[in-house]
Amino acid sequence: FLGSGDARYLDIAEISLFNNALAGISLTGDRFFYVNPLEADGEHRFNHGLGGRAPWFGCACCPPNISRMILQVPGYMYAYSKNRLYLTLYGNSRTTVSMDGIRVGIDQTSDYPFDGKVRMTLTPEKRTTFGLCLRIPTWSTGREFMPGGLYPYRNTEKYSVTIRVNGKTVDYDMDNGFAVVKRMWKNGDIVELELPMPVRRTSCDPRVKENVGTTAVTRGPLVYCAEGTDNGVVQQLNLISDETRTQLITEGPLENITQIKIRGVRTDAGDRTPTEITLIPYYTWNNRGDNQTMRVWIPDLGEKSEY
Structure with missing residues (x-):
């Protein structure tokens, strides 16, 4: 950005900061991910043998780098000529x-x-x-x-x-x-x-075959996800509507963080049941217990679904 004056580099940096980087450290600042999965089934131990955040790692280079980067953010906020x-x-x-x-x-x-x-x-x-x-x-x-x-x-x-x-x-x-x-x-x-901050439904380049037929929900620069604490087994969830509402969380580890409510369908053993899906910012997941199910890219049944 400093070399070109083009804001798109800052746009990418901002998305990376609020989602990829912040997801690696807990809200309390003392537990860490080494990887950022976009889906968790509650069983696979994706984080160096753990199904959630780790208090530390035997050889840890990324966690202190994230902490160092957070402290550098004030230097990224302004520029001048x-x-x-x-x-x-x-x-x-x-x-x-x-x-x-x-x-x-x-x-x-x-x-x-x-x-x-x-x-x-x-x-x-x-x-x-x-x-x-x-x-x-x-x-x-x-x-x-x-x-x-x-x-x-x-x-x-x-x-x-x-x-x-x-x-x-x-x-x-x-x-x-x-x-x-x-x-x-x-x-x-x-x-x-x-700046307008409507809830948006975001698609993925179809060359990412695993994401075909799914949608991610975003608001502002934040990517949202469904977590098991709010929704049970999130692998059963499907989106059906653009009807959404936002709500400020007033207590608990996610206090003062905005969540999204969106209409959906739960599919279980062939049965489909209307449900309301609760979404939280991706960077805040796994702050309310380990081994949670979680999903960013959610199957989308489309507006014409009878549900």
Whole structure:
């Protein structure tokens, strides 16, 4: 990204960070995966002989690397040049940068990645003109979850973003995946960005034969999965509808994490029973007991199913 200014590299990094990397470490920070399976049957011991997270490994290079990377994330959140300030990752943060010799403070607040609303307060030491570049992720307005063509959305409905400065909606120019707002900024200017976060059904490149006929559910930059704690044997579940609702978990290990409820069918010994499938962010699975069943790519019976 630093060499090209192209936001798609950040889009891929963000997806990898929130899903692949974070899945490797427990919410308490003291138990680890060495691999990230996209399905678990509760029997196969996939994690170096364990069916869940391990407290440590005999020879462990990946777990400390994940911990080190998490501590480096603050350094990935902003970039700047002589006349542009880039917001590259979103989340609660505060920093000061030098824009052509003028110090500019920025204070960002957000519940991202569970909410697409981002609020920034700029505090330049004196009035100055530069382009504020807000990354507009591929998942928010594009036809696919991430750049590259591997994971297209089933529903290609287009969504738009909103940017406000001091409460008033403003126009912006798009440049390499960034919404650029260029103006003279003063101390106390407030910028608000709203990224759409509908629940999306995501397909996979058909060359991945094991995923043909299945769908992954995503929201924002997060991949969701069905876990046995909420659903029983997840290998019996099928998706049937785009009707979804989101709900904030209020207690337990997943407190303050958004889950998704979606209509489905349970197939057991040939019988089909309507059910509501509960989905949680993939990175949070296996924090409520080991040897859980889990599935990311779920068979999809389609909208025309009689169920």
